[in-house]
Amino acid sequence: MEKKTLLTHCKDAPGLISKVTNICYKHQLNIIHNNEFVDNTSGHFFMRTELHGYFNDSILLEELDQALPQGASRKLVGANRKRIVIMVTKEAHCLGDILMKSYDGSLNVDIAAVVGNYDTLQSLTEKFDIPYHYISHIGLDREEHEKKMLEVIDQYNADYLVLAKFMRVLTPSFVENYRHKIINIHHSFLPAFIGARPYQQAYDRGVKIIGATAHFVTNDLDEGPIIKQDVIPVDHNFSARDMAQAGRDVEKSVLSKALNKVVNDHVFVMGNKTVIL
Amino acid sequence: MEKKTLLTHCKDAPGLISKVTNICYKHQLNIIHNNEFVDNTSGHFFMRTELHGYFNDSILLEELDQALPQGASRKLVGANRKRIVIMVTKEAHCLGDILMKSYDGSLNVDIAAVVGNYDTLQSLTEKFDIPYHYISHIGLDREEHEKKMLEVIDQYNADYLVLAKFMRVLTPSFVENYRHKIINIHHSFLPAFIGARPYQQAYDRGVKIIGATAHFVTNDLDEGPIIKQDVIPVDHNFSARDMAQAGRDVEKSVLSKALNKVVNDHVFVMGNKTVIL
Amino acid sequence: MEKKTLLTHCKDAPGLISKVTNICYKHQLNIIHNNEFVDNTSGHFFMRTELHGYFNDSILLEELDQALPQGASRKLVGANRKRIVIMVTKEAHCLGDILMKSYDGSLNVDIAAVVGNYDTLQSLTEKFDIPYHYISHIGLDREEHEKKMLEVIDQYNADYLVLAKFMRVLTPSFVENYRHKIINIHHSFLPAFIGARPYQQAYDRGVKIIGATAHFVTNDLDEGPIIKQDVIPVDHNFSARDMAQAGRDVEKSVLSKALNKVVNDHVFVMGNKTVIL
Amino acid sequence: MEKKTLLTHCKDAPGLISKVTNICYKHQLNIIHNNEFVDNTSGHFFMRTELHGYFNDSILLEELDQALPQGASRKLVGANRKRIVIMVTKEAHCLGDILMKSYDGSLNVDIAAVVGNYDTLQSLTEKFDIPYHYISHIGLDREEHEKKMLEVIDQYNADYLVLAKFMRVLTPSFVENYRHKIINIHHSFLPAFIGARPYQQAYDRGVKIIGATAHFVTNDLDEGPIIKQDVIPVDHNFSARDMAQAGRDVEKSVLSKALNKVVNDHVFVMGNKTVIL
Known part of the structure; x- marks a missing residue:
């Protein structure tokens, strides 16, 4: 089991928290902390999700790419110094x-x-x-x-x-x-x-x-x-x-x-x- | 359109954020802020979700009751003083x-x-x-x-x-x-x-x-x-x-x-x- | 017995604290608090002295005028709102x-x-x-x-x-x-x-x-x-x-x-x- | 020229600030900072005086001993680490x-x-x-x-x-x-x-x-x-x-x-x- 942090940002759209946390749930990843923010001025969405479990990075990221709007950025970061x-x-x-x-x-x-x-x-x-x-x-x-x-x-x-x-x-x-x-x-x-x-x-x-x-x-x-x-x-x-x-x-x-x-x-x-x- | 706050707490379980935010998404409610916390000592989950949209309170709460663990507490609070x-x-x-x-x-x-x-x-x-x-x-x-x-x-x-x-x-x-x-x-x-x-x-x-x-x-x-x-x-x-x-x-x-x-x-x-x- | 505050400021010179507190002492005024400051950039001396006792304002101020350098400012302020x-x-x-x-x-x-x-x-x-x-x-x-x-x-x-x-x-x-x-x-x-x-x-x-x-x-x-x-x-x-x-x-x-x-x-x-x- | 700090404490009495600062003045010592406090509960006086000038420690302390009440403590501390x-x-x-x-x-x-x-x-x-x-x-x-x-x-x-x-x-x-x-x-x-x-x-x-x-x-x-x-x-x-x-x-x-x-x-x-x- 590992800890990784998922960093997501993209244009705001309905259901983003739901979509991302759903994918994590299907991957049986436990959400330790989740924080998100929508900037109303620019209409931009930001989310940081601390996860714990067994990671299949490439599948996880691929599923995120399909769920998130065009041009979204998502990054999975390990806990190393x-x-x-x-x-x-x-x-x-x-x-x-x-x-x-x-x-x-x-x-x-x-x-x-x-x-x-x-x-x-x-x-x-x-x-x-x-x-x-x-x-x-x-x-x-x-x-x-x-x-x-x-x-x-x-x-x-x-x-x-x-x-x-x-x-x-x-x-x-x-x-x-x-x-x-x-x-x-x-x-x-x-x-x-x-x-x-x-x-x-x-x-x-x-x-x-x-x-x-x-x-x-x-x-x-x-x-x-x-x-x-x-x-x-x-x-x-x-x-x-x-x-x-x-x-x-x-x-x-x-x-x-x-x-x-x-x-x-x-x-x-x-x-x-x-x-x- | 109204603003209401959903207050949820229950025993921790996998997928709670995903389940609750999914239901909100299906109700076309926009999440303005979402904060959650899991107390590792007691294994308890707490979430506060600020929502914006058209509310059908009774259906929303019924769906939450079905999704959440036995004994969960959920409350939908209006913005009145x-x-x-x-x-x-x-x-x-x-x-x-x-x-x-x-x-x-x-x-x-x-x-x-x-x-x-x-x-x-x-x-x-x-x-x-x-x-x-x-x-x-x-x-x-x-x-x-x-x-x-x-x-x-x-x-x-x-x-x-x-x-x-x-x-x-x-x-x-x-x-x-x-x-x-x-x-x-x-x-x-x-x-x-x-x-x-x-x-x-x-x-x-x-x-x-x-x-x-x-x-x-x-x-x-x-x-x-x-x-x-x-x-x-x-x-x-x-x-x-x-x-x-x-x-x-x-x-x-x-x-x-x-x-x-x-x-x-x-x-x-x-x-x-x-x-x- | 009254409380008054003496506010003194003037060009800095040797012995100012000593001179002012001496005069207060001779007037049998008790010093409750005394704070002073010398600004090294401008060479200016500031002192605030909270006093308690029986005041003869005019004599006190006259003696201060004689002791302090030319151009000094001194003011005795009562405790009223x-x-x-x-x-x-x-x-x-x-x-x-x-x-x-x-x-x-x-x-x-x-x-x-x-x-x-x-x-x-x-x-x-x-x-x-x-x-x-x-x-x-x-x-x-x-x-x-x-x-x-x-x-x-x-x-x-x-x-x-x-x-x-x-x-x-x-x-x-x-x-x-x-x-x-x-x-x-x-x-x-x-x-x-x-x-x-x-x-x-x-x-x-x-x-x-x-x-x-x-x-x-x-x-x-x-x-x-x-x-x-x-x-x-x-x-x-x-x-x-x-x-x-x-x-x-x-x-x-x-x-x-x-x-x-x-x-x-x-x-x-x-x-x-x-x-x- | 040196910097030293004079630390005085004793039973409170009238004119202590005046007496101590007078002696410093007569020694041609410049007072850089002076802070004092009287504890009304115990009737005790404390003063810290930062001095600058040429020091004759033994004469200075002797004069202080004569001016201060019985049992007073006074100490002259150099600026060394x-x-x-x-x-x-x-x-x-x-x-x-x-x-x-x-x-x-x-x-x-x-x-x-x-x-x-x-x-x-x-x-x-x-x-x-x-x-x-x-x-x-x-x-x-x-x-x-x-x-x-x-x-x-x-x-x-x-x-x-x-x-x-x-x-x-x-x-x-x-x-x-x-x-x-x-x-x-x-x-x-x-x-x-x-x-x-x-x-x-x-x-x-x-x-x-x-x-x-x-x-x-x-x-x-x-x-x-x-x-x-x-x-x-x-x-x-x-x-x-x-x-x-x-x-x-x-x-x-x-x-x-x-x-x-x-x-x-x-x-x-x-x-x-x-x-x-």
């Missing part, structure tokens, strides 16, 4: 958090490698016996640098790339290579303080709350589908530097919660939004 | 909050009447043109007092009784009369500080968080199924009185959130717990 | 919340009057025996409308004007009349979603958190000093309308928390920020 | 979090050593080049085991012992050795679910929130002064095991926040409570 490659610059907190959570089992990922444009985080990474690739951007133009990184990254065949405070903007062609597979942590509560130095902006504006946003990377800077956001209170006692320091806690917490949802197949992308089932 | 009777003593904050939220439409209830063992809250209630019954307990034993209150309450045919800081313990026979229909707000984060003067207990213990708990009333004092809990931070600056004052905000917020779930038919009782779908 | 005038349009939730909290004593204000550009909230206001002035803007230009409102408002001699979902922009001259005395609730987590229809903007962006901001009104639209912010989580299930509905709870909570700080003399304005002691 | 020894059993999450935060600088501690009654966490500890002492309790009575541990621990001359999920009860004599210097993380929102298996208790009770409590260890089991508490929401979907898993996040967060307050000298013990300035 997702492979990720992490990209970093110099800050340790998000990388350290993912390393530790992968180590202690609270985050369901295998870290295939870490790629950094500085060597600052090499020794931290290697403590956990994970290969670190130091690929400096110095003296390279953006395309050359990315080409060198992709040569390394591509070989790991990762399910997701995680930008754990990678402080460089990626080119459209890099992003296209890993469409909806790159997860970034942005150090502000988007869409407030888009762009550089968000903590300084927050300090200057005198806000009483700061936050962080984990999102899929698209080619609209800071505009990709948001997966998770969270905030913490601040007050007049916080300098911009204190805000940045306090923000680190919320950054790593938001990133690891977003990752947790993504790698356990809870997240659908719908235009510039996410549906999390 | 629930009627509540509120019981109070002297404190205004929870009553005031429900009065205002019923008035401005943010809480989906009709307040049929308020019953108080003091007249303190009479003028507040009557501002909103709601009958207030002042039934003093003075000079009466508990049974006599409850008998007088029940004579009044029963005539309103309420869906739920809400104890909005009603500071007297109800007898088992009163509670049995309104089984799983009495909602109480307890001024602590249960099971911490069971019993009297919880804020004094919290102060004496030096806790850093206080809370409130909304629960169905059963005959185990402070032990009924919990619907909603929430907390707020406190610190050494708070006297017991400050805690009580701060606690009022969380009490009323928790009570109205619990009510909101109950009156919109999201809450199942399962033994001494709730399942909220 | 502040008078507010509330301005509204059509939405009941913020007004209702303030009415109820003033009624039950949890907000330390006297509501002198409510002024609305519609009559929607007249009956709610009058339940609490508070005068309601319906001053329609229809057929008037902005200046004419404000002139009519100011004629009414000015006569109440209010400590603060509270914009409890007053949906019109005030002119600079109106704002200047009540400099740092107008408190607004903005229905977004500023600076995200500045301007109109923030909930629709939030929906379109697919955010996972929405919020509200209470701030002093200045002549930079949505840019006045922020007093309080808070947020609530939302998800893909929320339509723009659901967000607006859910947002009402956080709007009224943020507004009343901000008011609570302001009317109890905890809030200093420092440029476009607040210092809350 | 505190030394801690961590005691563990088998669970990695709290230890891992402290190791990482010490490594990346977000927690101001030096970890002198880790002592475990299993060897499970040895390799994790040694990744960070910190000595791990595996001292099994098997075959030893409680006193013998503690004696062996103390032989190791004592040599490190630690400022604090941190029980990072050390799952054994300490004897009174061990606790007396490190009075108010042992910090424990308890896996429940005390005083709810005192004792063993709190997550199972929480599951059985059907609570909607679980929490964790960091406290100083005294000889009343689970009754020491609480430093920090926090909670997370749970619902019917959580098994006891899911609650324990979710609880780990809040356990480590609460423990590290408590440690942060303690090692930066913000925490006073007052009977069975803490005052955090």
Whole structure:
């Protein structure tokens, strides 16, 4: 007996829940959890079904294809750990958090490698016996640098790339290579303080709350589908530097919660939004 | 076209989601939301299905009865506002909050009447043109007092009784009369500080968080199924009185959130717990 | 014996805490709470001192003037309730919340009057025996409308004007009349979603958190000093309308928390920020 | 120029803030932050003063001794990192979090050593080049085991012992050795679910929130002064095991926040409570 997750999305139509759960029932698959959502704006249907039993994948998927509307997407995903490659610059907190959570089992990922444009985080990474690739951007133009990184990254065949405070903007062609597979942590509560130095902006504006946003990377800077956001209170006692320091806690917490949802197949992308089932 | 909510619970069995959603599909009812839960400890299945369409209630329920296991419970509930009777003593904050939220439409209830063992809250209630019954307990034993209150309450045919800081313990026979229909707000984060003067207990213990708990009333004092809990931070600056004052905000917020779930038919009782779908 | 609060702010200098507390000590005033803050960016000092004892205001203030640097501001404020005038349009939730909290004593204000550009909230206001002035803007230009409102408002001699979902922009001259005395609730987590229809903007962006901001009104639209912010989580299930509905709870909570700080003399304005002691 | 923190507590008396800040002023010490608290129940005064300047410790303390009431406690603490020894059993999450935060600088501690009654966490500890002492309790009575541990621990001359999920009860004599210097993380929102298996208790009770409590260890089991508490929401979907898993996040967060307050000298013990300035 195995556990698998069926991910279905398509144009909405009558009877979709009934049709899909019927097929699972005929296959004697037990539904552990089922969540569905219809987006009334776009008329789109999304369903996530956790199943337990003996799977005949190809027959199951074929029957689903016949039952679902034209153009439907359905995917049957096993329970194995997702492979990720992490990209970093110099800050340790998000990388350290993912390393530790992968180590202690609270985050369901295998870290295939870490790629950094500085060597600052090499020794931290290697403590956990994970290969670190130091690929400096110095003296390279953006395309050359990315080409060198992709040569390394591509070989790991990762399910997701995680930008754990990678402080460089990626080119459209890099992003296209890993469409909806790159997860970034942005150090502000988007869409407030888009762009550089968000903590300084927050300090200057005198806000009483700061936050962080984990999102899929698209080619609209800071505009990709948001997966998770969270905030913490601040007050007049916080300098911009204190805000940045306090923000680190919320950054790593938001990133690891977003990752947790993504790698356990809870997240659908719908235009510039996410549906999390 | 109408909106109704189908509430199903029964012993778990294969294919329940499929069977119920099939019947809805055949009735050309559109599923707006569907949530289900299987409690693995007790092997019980719960499902809440929001439907939209033309209803033939009796045929629908008959078909469900045939499809569901022996002893299943299924109920089809319309979207009309629930009627509540509120019981109070002297404190205004929870009553005031429900009065205002019923008035401005943010809480989906009709307040049929308020019953108080003091007249303190009479003028507040009557501002909103709601009958207030002042039934003093003075000079009466508990049974006599409850008998007088029940004579009044029963005539309103309420869906739920809400104890909005009603500071007297109800007898088992009163509670049995309104089984799983009495909602109480307890001024602590249960099971911490069971019993009297919880804020004094919290102060004496030096806790850093206080809370409130909304629960169905059963005959185990402070032990009924919990619907909603929430907390707020406190610190050494708070006297017991400050805690009580701060606690009022969380009490009323928790009570109205619990009510909101109950009156919109999201809450199942399962033994001494709730399942909220 | 009385309770008063001393509010001091001035350019920072050595020994300010010592000097002020010394003077209080010599006056045999007991310090109940003392909070102070130095803003390192501007080099400004702020202190709030809650005092208990027999006050000789004029001598105390004179001694403080001699001890403090040139240009210092010091104010001794009694414990009496502040008078507010509330301005509204059509939405009941913020007004209702303030009415109820003033009624039950949890907000330390006297509501002198409510002024609305519609009559929607007249009956709610009058339940609490508070005068309601319906001053329609229809057929008037902005200046004419404000002139009519100011004629009414000015006569109440209010400590603060509270914009409890007053949906019109005030002119600079109106704002200047009540400099740092107008408190607004903005229905977004500023600076995200500045301007109109923030909930629709939030929906379109697919955010996972929405919020509200209470701030002093200045002549930079949505840019006045922020007093309080808070947020609530939302998800893909929320339509723009659901967000607006859910947002009402956080709007009224943020507004009343901000008011609570302001009317109890905890809030200093420092440029476009607040210092809350 | 140095930064030091002055910690004062004594019986309350008139003019204490004035007297202490006067002395600092005469020493030309700049007050960066000053917080004070008077406990009205016990009549006790507490003050924490962050100072910057050139210190003559012995003269400063002598002058304070003359100014303060008989029996006053005053302590001048430098800004150096505190030394801690961590005691563990088998669970990695709290230890891992402290190791990482010490490594990346977000927690101001030096970890002198880790002592475990299993060897499970040895390799994790040694990744960070910190000595791990595996001292099994098997075959030893409680006193013998503690004696062996103390032989190791004592040599490190630690400022604090941190029980990072050390799952054994300490004897009174061990606790007396490190009075108010042992910090424990308890896996429940005390005083709810005192004792063993709190997550199972929480599951059985059907609570909607679980929490964790960091406290100083005294000889009343689970009754020491609480430093920090926090909670997370749970619902019917959580098994006891899911609650324990979710609880780990809040356990480590609460423990590290408590440690942060303690090692930066913000925490006073007052009977069975803490005052955090």
